[in-house]
Amino acid sequence: MRVLSGIQPTGRPHWGNFFGAIAQYIQLQQTHEGFYFIADLHALTTIRDPQQLRQNTFDAALDLLALGLDPTKATLFVQSAVPEVSELTWLLMTGTPMGLLERCHAYKEKKAKGLTADAGLFTYPVLMAADILAYDSQLVPVGQDQVQHIEVCRDIAGTFNHQFGETFVLPKAKTLEHGAKVPGTDGQKMSKSYDNTLPLFGDEKAIRKQIMRIVTDSRAMEDAKEPESDHLYQLYRLFADRDQVDAMAAMYRRGGFGYGAVKKAVADASEAYFAAARAKRRDLEANQDYVQQVLTAGAGRAREIASTVLARAKSACGVGL
Secondary structure (H helix, E strand, C coil): EEEEECCCCCCCCEEHHHHHHHHHHHHHHHCEEEEEEEEEEHCCCCCCCHHHHHHHHHHHHHHHHHHHHCCCCEEEEEEHHHCCCHHHHHHHHCCCCCHHHHHHHHHHHHCHHHHHHHHHHHHHHHHHHHHHCCCCCCCCEHHHHHHHHHHHHHHHHHHHHCCCCCCCCCCCCEEEECCCCCCCCCCCCCCCCHHHECCCCCCHHHHHHHHCCCCCCCCCCCCCCCCCHHHHHHHHHHHHEEEHHHHHHHHHHHHHCCHHHHHHHHHHHHHHHHHHHHHHHHHCCCHHHHHHHHHHHHHHHHHHHHHHHHHHHHHHCCCCC
8 A cells, every 4th residue: 555645844853743644655665666756846935045945855855764764765855856746736726616716724724823824735735635645655654634635635636526527546644653742841742833742853961851850840849740641651651561551650650769860760760762763864964965866866766656646636637648
């Protein structure tokens, strides 16, 4: 089964990105045909600095490869390196109702806040649909907040198929398992929007300091605490094995400990967990030609499929002679 997902290069990845999405992409490459792209065209709705966008895009490739994306098992490429997707977007745009786009979350939220929404934000669900449909994708792993966009994609593809005959594969959403379970430094869901993230890569001493500053409640050390409702425990559980998690849970229920000890345990466990990925990223930084070769080869494979799908769609709707 062909799986597709994209990651916007709008900033460095954090723990929530990894456990909420990237780890499952890497797992899926073992059993599915994976296509993963860096969505630089989508990022244009928020990034206006060209050098920053280029650097973020390349950094995203480094991050994904370091975290375990295997180019012999999955196809990694940059969205804009497949121009067929942009042409397909226009074919889909001509049959997409305005009302469908007006109901999409990102547009509605920005309008509700009184912010200016440009045409890129308004129509990006159509570009997202083209991203998915261009590769005959069957399964799209997404967080719960993105399920609507897969439904929109299916609506757009279904309308095209109804008007012009069976052209597109209708994809299904695969809801990611842990997207809502990675708390940030303030206890809310980890998100760049809340400025409460912990980075995957960077200076380890600085990351450890961030962990040690995580907000906690004011209960006395001797008080017993319910581990499942505590965000420090939830973070520790991401990295520790079953015996370690059980021991930590027992300590919480017993009481008589300080949160500083838990923060240190989180820092130690997370450093050990990401040590191999951090070392691999340093190696990739020293071999950037290899990374570029991976992206070029991936774009070539992606274009082979996208060009076939685009030709099928153009023929169906009568574009070209």
